[in-house]
Amino acid sequence: MSAPVNAGVEPVTVVPRGRGAGLFRTAWGFGRTKVGAALTGLIVLIAVVGPFVAPYTPTEFVARPFETGVDGTLFGGDNRGRDVLTRFLWGGWTLLLLAGASAAIGVAAGTVVGVVAGYRRGWLDDVLMRVGDVLLAFPQLIAALLVMSIVGPKVWLIVAVIAVSHMPRVARVIREATRKVVEQDYVKAAEAVGLPRWRIMAVEILPNVTSPLLVELGLRLTYSIGVVAVLGFLGMGLQPPTADWGLMINENRQGMAVQPWAVALPVAAIAVLTIGANLITDGLSRAAIGIDRGVEK
Amino acid sequence: MTRLIVVRLLFGALTLWAVSLVVFAATQALPGDAAQMILGRDATPERVEALRDQLDLHEPVAVQYLNWLQGIVQGDLGTSYSNRTEVTEVLSGPVLSSLTLMGLAALAATPVALLVGAVSALRRDRAFDHASSMGTLVVASIPEFVVGILLILLLGPGGLGWFPSVYSREGGPDQWVLPVLTLAFAVAPPIVRMMRATMIEVLESEYVQQARLKGVDERAVLWRHAAPNAIGPVAQVVALQLAWLAGGVVAVEFLFNFPGVGKILMDAIENRDVPLVQAVVLLIAGIYILVNLIADVIGLAANPKVRVANR
Numbered sequence: 001m002s003a004p005v006n007a008g009v010e011p012v013t014v015v016p017r018g019r020g021a022g023l024f025r026t027a028w029g030f031g032r033t034k035v036g037a038a039l040t041g042l043i044v045l046i047a048v049v050g051p052f053v054a055p056y057t058p059t060e061f062v063a064r065p066f067e068t069g070v071d072g073t074l075f076g077g078d079n080r081g082r083d084v085l086t087r088f089l090w091g092g093w094t095l096l097l098l099a100g101a102s103a104a105i106g107v108a109a110g111t112v113v114g115v116v117a118g119y120r121r122g123w124l125d126d127v128l129m130r131v132g133d134v135l136l137a138f139p140q141l142i143a144a145l146l147v148m149s150i151v152g153p154k155v156w157l158i159v160a161v162i163a164v165s166h167m168p169r170v171a172r173v174i175r176e177a178t179r180k181v182v183e184q185d186y187v188k189a190a191e192a193v194g195l196p197r198w199r200i201m202a203v204e205i206l207p208n209v210t211s212p213l214l215v216e217l218g219l220r221l222t223y224s225i226g227v228v229a230v231l232g233f234l235g236m237g238l239q240p241p242t243a244d245w246g247l248m249i250n251e252n253r254q255g256m257a258v259q260p261w262a263v264a265l266p267v268a269a270i271a272v273l274t275i276g277a278n279l280i281t282d283g284l285s286r287a288a289i290g291i292d293r294g295v296e297k
Numbered sequence: 298m299t300r301l302i303v304v305r306l307l308f309g310a311l312t313l314w315a316v317s318l319v320v321f322a323a324t325q326a327l328p329g330d331a332a333q334m335i336l337g338r339d340a341t342p343e344r345v346e347a348l349r350d351q352l353d354l355h356e357p358v359a360v361q362y363l364n365w366l367q368g369i370v371q372g373d374l375g376t377s378y379s380n381r382t383e384v385t386e387v388l389s390g391p392v393l394s395s396l397t398l399m400g401l402a403a404l405a406a407t408p409v410a411l412l413v414g415a416v417s418a419l420r421r422d423r424a425f426d427h428a429s430s431m432g433t434l435v436v437a438s439i440p441e442f443v444v445g446i447l448l449i450l451l452l453g454p455g456g457l458g459w460f461p462s463v464y465s466r467e468g469g470p471d472q473w474v475l476p477v478l479t480l481a482f483a484v485a486p487p488i489v490r491m492m493r494a495t496m497i498e499v500l501e502s503e504y505v506q507q508a509r510l511k512g513v514d515e516r517a518v519l520w521r522h523a524a525p526n527a528i529g530p531v532a533q534v535v536a537l538q539l540a541w542l543a544g545g546v547v548a549v550e551f552l553f554n555f556p557g558v559g560k561i562l563m564d565a566i567e568n569r570d571v572p573l574v575q576a577v578v579l580l581i582a583g584i585y586i587l588v589n590l591i592a593d594v595i596g597l598a599a600n601p602k603v604r605v606a607n608r
Binding site: 138 | 308312313315316319320323324431434435437438439440441442443446447449450453454462540541543544545547548551552562563565566569574578581582585586589
């Protein structure tokens, strides 16, 4: 087992280059991170390149509904007779874009809330965290469904709802990390010099909570993929005739016994993508634990 | 400890109230009002006006909210728009089905997860531990409806054909297998991980060392000294997973066409049946808060520092 040894030694040499770089390096030392990156890379490649190599357009009719073994198609037709392969190749980028955007916005907002709450303490901390607790009282999916059912499924709304539901979860973690950093001498020194609060938070604290931040980003990305996919599957995400993996599963599940490909392809893609993202996250979190130990001891 | 629990309980009640506020506010954002919605677009203005009077829609929003809240507290959740029956009546059957489904999933998942976690801890860093660590990571990553579909493709009519993939009223007990299995897979991984981590911590503790040095039989060490000390944190995770089930059940019920609250919720959203949506969301959030609260209390009760201090 060389990986755990690496985790302990590497940071010492890498720390001057900034913790972010060290974290990635250490994480890359674990085999599972590489596997995760390969899996995620494969799906991202399919999603990005797919539309350019697809044999038909996503709304073109090439077969009878749920027909397999049609000439000129690899996997046959879907519930309306559109080419399954084409719709599969077209259906990935929307998922990636929505999941990426909602994770990024949610983590960014959560980080701001977490750092402010952890640094300012006092009533502001209390208010922010209690509001967060109320938001946490909604299961993520139920909150999304409630809003979707009332306003209707809109793309920006999907991103907003998922981002808001991530926010308190990220804020909790970042607040904890901030409270540890605030105790450090360099923060006290910066306060003594009279730096404005926002600069202390942005320049002194933020760079020192990047490890938990990156782990949270990976975790939230994995969850976002799941929630976006499940919303599509429930028919509350992107609307027909968009080609979208979640929606594809919803449209084609009735014919699963006759035409399994139209469901199996997007299901496999979502599964591989979430497994890959989670493997990377696991590598990052293991590396983060190693780095924290390396610095503290 | 009692004081801490009372504080948590009060906070739980406060959260529930905040949730009711959010749910009520969300429905206020709807285009058109309830009267318009019940009667449909073709209704004459006079009839809509009459129904508005009947439903107190002319009152200020705050009064409407208080009336609605008062109804809920008294167990009156309103009347469903789509089939004109009391919401409580519409919900009673599905709630029971959902709870049964969740209960069966928890019963199936918990013992296996505890066993796998404990064995992983005992065989730390050996083949079984690595396999179970990888397995839980993989299963935990995949969204639950994807797990369900993979199970259908594998064991359902298209695959081995062992179990039906769609719930129907005439079906036998075998139609419960796939939904229960799906939820069990979704719930198990965190329990396995927590059990492993806690058991490792406990096995390395000084009192277990002491028991071993004393020459106590290894089985007695495990069951009398180690296991009881692992119960607290693990019980907390089990409770948290049960809370997760309250929300996670929706997609799984939709997938298997299982007649529970999740399916009711999806149908209600489809029909824009606002009282029903409100009721189900409140119900799920309520269960979620309640079970989280129980998890909190278990966590507090299992923590000797809290239990002994300020008794």
